[in-house]
Amino acid sequence: MFRFRFAKFASLASFGLMLAPLPALAAPDAETAFIFNSLSFLVHGFIVMLMAAGFCMLEVGLVRSKNATVQSTKNIGLYSIAGLMYWLCGYNLMYMDVSGYIGTLMPWSPADASITEAGYTGDGTDYAASSDWFFQMVFVAAAASIVSGAVAERVKLTTFLVFSGILTGIIYPIQGSWTWGGGWLSEMGFSDFAGSTIVHSVGGWAALTGAIIIGARKGKYTADGGIRPMPGSNLPLATIGTFVLWFGWFGFNGGSQLAMGSAADVAAIANIFVNTNIAAAAGVVVAIFATQILYGKIDLTMALNGALGGLVAITAEPLAPTPLLAAFIGGVGALLVVITVPLLDKFRIDDVVGAIPVHLVAGIWGTLAVCISGGASFGVQLTGIIAIGVFVSVTSAVVWYVLKAIMGLRPSEEDEVSGLDLSECGLESYPDFTRQS
Amino acid sequence: MMKYIIAIVQPGRMEDIQRALSEIGISGMTVSEVQGYGRQKGKTEIYRGAEYTIDFMPKIKVELAVESKLAAKVTDAIKDVCNTGRIGDGKIFTLDLSEAMRIRTGEVGQAAL
DSSP: OHHHHHHHHHHHHHHHHHHSOOSSOOOOOHHHHHHHHHHHHHHHHHHHHHHHHHHHHHHHHHSOGGGHHHHHHHHHHHHHHHHHHIIIIIHHHHHTTOOSSOOOOSOOOOOOTTEETTEEOSOSOSSOHHHHHHHHHHHHHHHHHHHHHHTTTSSOHHHHHHHHHHIIIIIHHHHHHHHTTSOHHHHHTOOOSSOIIIIIIHHHHHHHHHHHHHOOOTTTBOTTSOBOOOOOSOHHHHHHHHHHHHHHHHHHHHHTTOOOSSHHHHHHHHHHHHHHHHHHHHHHHHHHHHHHHHHSSOOHHHHHHHHHHHHHHHTTOSSSSOHHHHHHHHHHHHHHHHHHHHHHHHTTOOOSSOHIIIIIIHHHHHHHHTTTTTSSOHHHHHHHHHHHHHHHHHHHHHHHHHHHHHTOSSOOHHHHHHOHIIIIISOOSOHHHHSOO | OEEEEEEEEOTTOHHHHHHHHHHTTOOOOEEEEEEEOSSSOOEEEEETTEEEEEOOEEEEEEEEEEEHHHHHHHHHHHHHHHOOSSTTOEEEEEEEEOOOBOTTTOOBGGGGO
């Protein structure tokens, strides 16, 4: 116990030394670095956790009120399932003794070689083992929630939750092991700082296969080729959700520095925050201009998607770009989103919230844009994008088809029209609007 | 010689009705969201362990004023679109309409329709 208190005092003292105007700064000792690295994972991690709330608000706001309960249930359900699956098998499948293509199938345990009863040993990693698990876990949850928005309003709740379990426990960890787990893609030099491909496009591919296999909402596309918009029920909620996601992204990208134990690390995190914000802001502004020019009016939902598209795009490399390059990357991401949203409708792929343009298309762009700041070669980035794309699409499609055979993907037509809240949950979100209390 | 037609039907039928009526030359109608029940029983739901019954189901009410000779065509068109063979399809009422006026011009009678 005494050693812990002494250690805390020592690290505070050395922190104070770093602030004092000395001509030469002492590098922090290993335990101080350990503390700050772990702190980075934990704080950035719980900031990312709030993205679960952000996704929930965004999706609920963009679906019709008769489906708001189910959408909320999907979000809290998938976040929880992701957290459990990643403990039960996901983390070790992604990180433990990765053979090149896959890790080890067993539950994760919080055993940490760095801390014994005697105190800090310096024998383990230079961060608390549990802090890394926690940080990686919230990323998995983000990937799963991408699917939830795209297939909203016509997928069965239970089926979706089962899919989320398989995505977070098996599909995501295996492709994640290829890069972050030290597998074959990382050996090739594939560069994806915080997950434009590994998190966002993975969610995007799973969402795309889901949207195609499940089919569109009833009445969305008419027999004569027409498109019927189904406006969201709560745009202010969707806007607040986007702000919360934007906030969460500082944790998402900042924490992906994976260290905060030196001045260089902290300066890097600061630059990451700056680039992340600029990319999102550029995304909003480009979307505003683009919709004003294309449609004669500024479309709020596109502005929201534009912010997220910019954020996804910068996620592959938020550190190296100059602010100007970050703005360019974010802006192009948003432009791709604005173009892709109506394009999906042309192909009669019903994506309720724009998850596929934002996470898949902008994710691919962001991964390729790493080449602009010289972080990787185009060929390697493309290899990674295609390999992960094929893997996730094929495995997701298989899972969707198996679930279709076992459980069914869609509710009955009658249930879909009357609203999933009543048929799946027996619970309306806004009961006072239509009947006396 | 005008009729006022009120149809109470399942929600989600609005656009189908609109299309069917425009095919027979009707160019206007009024729609409101209402609740109702008839033979279609309500649902029993459970909220946090307690059961409750919802009797009133959401419906939509379509109202339009037409010339008498079109009235039968209109009710047939609505019936064809809304008939699913299940309890809860709804009802159509036809009332005699004594007068109608277009506010902008002051026209009355069939010219107002």
